[in-house]
Amino acid sequence: MRVLFFTNPLAERLRPLLPLARSLRDQDHEVAFSTAVTMRDLLEPEGFELMLFGATSDEVSAEVSRRAGTDILFLPARDLVTEYFAGARIDLLADEAADRAGAWAPDLVVSEYCDLIGPLVAQALDVPCAVVSTGPSPSSGTLDALADKMAGRYIERGLQPPSQVPWGRWLLDLCPPSLHPQGWKPPLPRVALRAEFMGEEAIPSGPSRASAGERPRVLLGPGTATGAIPGLEALLRSLRTLDIEIAATAGWRTAAGLVRDTWDYAAEGLSATSSLEGASVVLHDGSAEMTFAAAARGIPAVVLPVSPEQQLRAQAVEAAGAGLALRPGHPEPALITERIGRLLGNPRFTDAARRISREMAGMPTATEVGRWLVAAVSGELRPRSPSGRS
Template identity: 90%
Template sequence: MRVLFFTNPLAVRLRPLLPLARSLRDQGHEVAVSTAVTMRDLLEPEGFELMLFGATSDEVSAEVSRRAGTDVLFLPAEDLVAEYFAGARIDLLADEAADRAGAWAPDLVVAEYCDLIGPLIAQALDVPCAVVSTGPSPSSGTLDAMADKVAGRYVERGLQPPSRVPWGRWLLDLCPPSLHPQGWTPPLQRVALRADFVGEAAIPPGPPFASAGERPRVLLGPGTATGASLGLEAVLRSLDSLGIEVAAAAGWRTAAGLACDTYQDYAAEGLSAASSLEGMSAVLHDGSAEMTFAAAARGIPAVVLPASPEQQLRAQAVEAAGAGLALRPGHPEPALITEGIGRLLGDARFTDAARRIGREMAGMPTATEVGRWLVAAVSRKRQPRPPSGRS
């Protein structure tokens, strides 16, 4: 079988697709990835066939700014999301994508949630489409705006406009049930897919608190909201009052004369943010899919300092599930971070909730299981039952 993946040219959107793409490749299927050339370094080691062309994320942003007559930073979130993903990006890429995909002739298209080119190409080629979600999903208003914006792009190509976004046959959902809003209804047939951003399955959560005589360990995770806007030294000075050990991932500014002698620079040691979670009692991160799910899989509560609207949704979901605290976007005082970390370490209910989410993730189907199911679903006239995972 031939499977064509579509993604926006951003590592945070590409990485969630990789475990499924690897599993299909390892099962002997042909896998190709369509995105911009800026993703070459991340993709070339994987050995997939690459369709690298078209506008980069910066070029799409510039086009949105040109159309709006203002910098994208000043656009309302709903308008920005709709114009970027469902307007400008479609206009700049869809026709060339259709030509290249048609020549490659996929049997299945897989697209990440905010890539609306993949579903359009799937309809044009009359092949099924699966959408990978790192939920929780955007607001209904944002989704309606995207559906309205993309409708004309379908009509002008002689296609049937989707009644909703995302459009496709299946929703491959990395988000565990506890992080979805109460009453949430999947827009497509939901197939759970275990998040795996570090080349390993979600692991059973271990004990988060330090043993007797040991100090809790806290990771300062990556992300522009944390590392770029806050000075590491100021944060360490504040955290030192908690009597904890602190480690920092990539993105934090180093400084001379660090206030905390237990500080460990994981970035300098070449460790990824997700792998450096091992042994941590709590984490501060920006709400990226990778850090949100990596922490949850290990039962580690989090203080979340989001920057983008999508990160804010995850931050709010973590807080609503009782597995952490959401800080307001911006430039918080280090004291607010210290207060949040202190609350996580002082109240076992946060850890209990994080462990509950970790158990949910451990029971979700793996990329290998979902890959096999997709092949069977595409190949057979009668669709098999979705994989159930294991508890």
């Protein structure tokens, strides 16, 4: 079988797709990625076939700014999301993507949630499309605006406009039930998919536990652990008023590969780590990687989001009782320290995080989902989802 993955050219959107892509490749299926050339360094070591072309994220942002007549920073969030993903990006990429994909002739298209090129190409080629969701769904108003923005672009290409976003045959959902809004119903047939990160390795099942008698370890995750973040020095001074160990990671890399040229961890009294093992609290930006990695370990989090998607995850973590969300921006170090202190001082946050950990441990792996997808596309009889759950 030939499987073509589509993704926005952003590492945090691409990386959640890699475990599934690897599982399909390891089962001897042909796997290719369609995205911009800026993802070459991340994808080339994987050995997938690559279709690297078209507008980068910066170029799409520039086109949105040109159309709006203002910097994207001044656009309302919904207007930015709809014009970026369902307007400018489709206009700049869809036709070439369809031509290239048609020449490659996939049997299945897999698209990350915010990539709306993949579902359009899948309909044009009359092949099934699976959409990978990496967090709680945006509001119904935002989803309706995306569908409305896309409608004319489908019609002008002789395609049936989608009645909803996401659009496809299956929703491969990395989000555990506790992080979805109460009463949420999947817009497509849902197939649970366990998130696998941690240096692109599967996260071990079960909660992380600090050794008895040790000071609690607070981990500063990606987005909070480099010297480029304004006020980090003040944050470290504030955190040291707590009786804790502070560790930091610049990303999912081995310790030797951490970004040390922008931040001297040792000089600041920090331990550099690529693992969440032993952490009691994580401070992170709400990326899919950190949100699900912390959840899989049963570690409560203080979340300092930047993008609208990160804000949704931050709010979900807080609503589930597994952490506390801060408003985007640069909050006072004392406020961050107070939130971390609250998580350390109240076991209910850890209890909630461990409940989510157990949910994630019961979700099907990428290998299981890959096998199920192949069977579903080929028409073999299988349960509704890899584990018999929907």
